[in-house]
Amino acid sequence: MIRFDHVTKKYPGQGRPALDDVGVEILRGEFVFLVGASGSGKSSFLRLILKEARPTSGKIHVLGQDLGTISSRKVPYFRRNLGVVFQDFRLLPNKSVYENVAFTLRVIGKSRGFIHQAVPETLKLVGLEGKEKRMPHELSGGEQQRVAIARAIVNKPQILLADEPTGNLDPVTSAGIMTLLERISASGTTIVMATHEAGIVDQMRRRVIELSAGVIVRDERSAGYDGQTVRDVEYEPVTEGQDADVSADAAGAKPAKRGAAGTAGKAGAAKRAPSTKAAAGDKPAPTAAPASTSKGTAAGAAAAGAAGASARKKVDGTKPDASPEPATTTGAAPITAAAPKVTPEVMRDAAPLYIEPEATDAVTDEAAEITAAATGKIAIDPKALVPEASDADETSAPLTLAERLGLRAPGGPRDDDRDQEVGPTT
Numbered sequence: 051m052i053r054f055d056h057v058t059k060k061y062p063g064q065g066r067p068a069l070d071d072v073g074v075e076i077l078r079g080e081f082v083f084l085v086g087a088s089g090s091g092k093s094s095f096l097r098l099i100l101k102e103a104r105p106t107s108g109k110i111h112v113l114g115q116d117l118g119t120i121s122s123r124k125v126p127y128f129r130r131n132l133g134v135v136f137q138d139f140r141l142l143p144n145k146s147v148y149e150n151v152a153f154t155l156r157v158i159g160k161s162r163g164f165i166h167q168a169v170p171e172t173l174k175l176v177g178l179e180g181k182e183k184r185m186p187h188e189l190s191g192g193e194q195q196r197v198a199i200a201r202a203i204v205n206k207p208q209i210l211l212a213d214e215p216t217g218n219l220d221p222v223t224s225a226g227i228m229t230l231l232e233r234i235s236a237s238g239t240t241i242v243m244a245t246h247e248a249g250i251v252d253q254m255r256r257r258v259i260e261l262s263a264g265v266i267v268r269d270e271r272s273a274g275y276d277g278q279t280v281r282d283v284e285y286e287p288v289t290e291g292q293d294a295d296v297s298a299d300a301a302g303a304k305p306a307k308r309g310a311a312g313t314a315g316k317a318g319a320a321k322r323a324p325s326t327k328a329a330a331g332d333k334p335a336p337t338a339a340p341a342s343t344s345k346g347t348a349a350g351a352a353a354a355g356a357a358g359a360s361a362r363k364k365v366d367g368t369k370p371d372a373s374p375e376p377a378t379t380t381g382a383a384p385i386t387a388a389a390p391k392v393t394p395e396v397m398r399d400a401a402p403l404y405i406e407p408e409a410t411d412a413v414t415d416e417a418a419e420i421t422a423a424a425t426g427k428i429a430i431d432p433k434a435l436v437p438e439a440s441d442a443d444e445t446s447a448p449l450t451l452a453e454r455l456g457l458r459a460p461g462g463p464r465d466d467d468r469d470q471e472v473g474p475t476t
């Protein structure tokens with residue numbers, strides 16, 4: 051679904067690369083946390099998946115496509131398969147909740163009938179039924195983030211990228227957002243979420259990829275924020291001249307199973323107990339904690355929190371205490387100032403604001419037909435399309451919201467596109 055092969059990203063004028071020879075594979079339906087200190091390369095990783103930036107070297111495959119072969123003209127269409135959520139919500143401040151979500155669909159040419167059905171349905175999914183007419187400033191931070199999530203998923207993307215989606219929210223609200231993301235993940239959407247929130251990562255127990263100075267120093271299934279410096283997830287590097295095996299992915303099948311032997315992370319891996327290694331190609335078990343750790347409990351989470359400060363400070367990829375010995379689960383460690391913001395209690399008490407979707411196949415089929423009919427008749431003027439992105443553009447000309455979301459209309463910008471240049475609404 052997402053595959054990086056020897057990917058290096060250097061920004062102009064930067065001494066060291068933001069990402070350095072990164073190799074990783076994320077499978078369909080996985081929920082992956084991207085963690086690491088500030089500047090470790092998390093946002094760059096997400097931007098490369100979105101094709102907002104180009105790798106300096108290496109190959110990236112997303113949804114079976116080699117991103118290097120997608121022309122600028124086709125990037126907006128590619129991005130329609132990806133939903134994006136940001137820390138600062140990025141809602142249109144002068145549009146209602148309904149219009150913020152509908153905007154996505156209008157720009158890509160969905161019919162009025164489809165929009166009237168899909169928007170309320172999605173708002174209901176995220177727990178915002180009845181708030182369609184509110185303006186963003188009339189919503190709480192958590193509600194604003196729900197609108198942003200609704201906007202990201204209304205077109206049913208296969209991949210949802212989230213860059214610090216809880217960074218501006220209090221613990222209880224964050225827990226509600228995580229409940230929502232968890233349910234979206236359960237419906238089959240692949241989610242990659244960059245975060246600094248140790249408590250959330252510790253509670254969710256999903257795959258964790260840790261970056262340090264642009265290098266993957268940890269890739270563990272069902273892990274916590276802090277962990278061993280080890281690659282626990284299979285990744286078989288593609289050698290020079292050999293392309294990634296993405297044909298199965300493109301055809302909608304699960305990727306072929308890879309070799310049983312794991313590949314050690316670049317920073318040097320400590321071997322893990324064989325019993326903790328899941329078979330290649332398996333989905334990570336969402337709740338099972340690795341045998342070598344015991345942070346799935348409140349006590350464990352507290353211990354993780356106590357350890358969090360030192361873990362977050364490390365930048366060289368080596369864990370201060372990389373002992374494979376299980377941490378004790380008896381006797382809760384005192385929760386220090388560095389303890390996770392989101393506690394087990396908060397997660398448990400978080401109201402499940404997500405409501406099960408109703409059958410939508412008919413709507414989806416109808417939308418596909420409408421989109422096919424609509425896009426088939428539109429003459430595209432190549433001159434009006436976005437020019438090839440360059441590294442210079444990345445630093446000097448930020449993308450519009452429509453471009454980031456893959457929503458630029460065929461034929462070029464529309465009159466009200468300026469509305470998209472908005473910042474945080476809180």
Ligand SMILES: Nc1ncnc2c1ncn2[C@@H]1O[C@H](COP(=O)(O)OP(=O)(O)OP(=O)(O)O)[C@@H](O)[C@H]1O
Pocket residue numbers: 061062064067068086087088089090091092093094095444445
């Ligand atoms: N557009 C850019 N131009 C030049 N350097 C950049 C650019 N974007 C990121 N960098 C640099 O690349 C490195 C990685 O940055 P990135 O934003 O990917 O890290 P991050 O882990 O997301 O950080 P944070 O958690 O603070 O958001 C940093 O050294 C940063 O200064």
